[in-house]
Amino acid sequence: MRLLVGLGNPGREYAGTRHNMGFRVIDEVAARHGAALSGRRFNSRTGRGRVGGQDVCLVKPQTFMNASGTAVRAALATMGLEPSDMLVIVDDLDLPVGRLRLKGSGSSAGHRGLESITAALGGTDFPRLRLGIGRPADRADVIDWVLERPSRAELAVLDQVVTAAADCVEVFFSQGLERAMAFVNGLDLAAPPVEGGPRG
Secondary structure, eight states, X not given: OEEEEEOOOOSGGGTTSGGGHXXXXXXXXXXXXXXXXXXXXXXXXXXXXXXXXXXXXXXXXXSOGGGHHHHHHHHHHHHTOOXXXXXXXXXXXXXXXXXXXXXXXXXXXTOHHHHHHHHHHTSOOSOEEEEEOOOOTTOOOHHHHHTSXXXXXXXXXXXXXXXXHHHHHHHHHHHOHHHHHHXXXXXXXXXXXXXXXXXX
């Protein structure tokens, strides 16, 4: 059994906000693999399915972002898993919209959800997939920024990011971390098409 965790905030008022990109990817993976998120365990919504040939438990913590570690620690302990057995999906202010970054470990980079998980587990050695949401151009409060819904233009790119992230999850569970990193870390879904490239 492996664990796939997408971070976000519960409640209708947060649905579709930039901070809930992790939840969106969990929903996409669940839909692809018939893993209905009908379970209520670990202070989370949960579902199970076969992803990339592996039995995977999908988890959307309902503890709010800043307390995500409580749910993650409970899930790992209950299932007898190590932090290296899971993949955590989060939004990232420091990546531009359209970029994704997969790493096997690392700092929280100020992300409150990752900080909570690191504190709960006592270490940073767990894979995480970061999805770029960018920073506000006018230096607006980042708290307001992450809790807002993206513009229509952003959303068009973020929809592609969710698809690519779900693809990455499948590669991660079927072929491992290194192949998944090679698949996703060079993507720039907001880049303009190459001039002179193939035409439809």
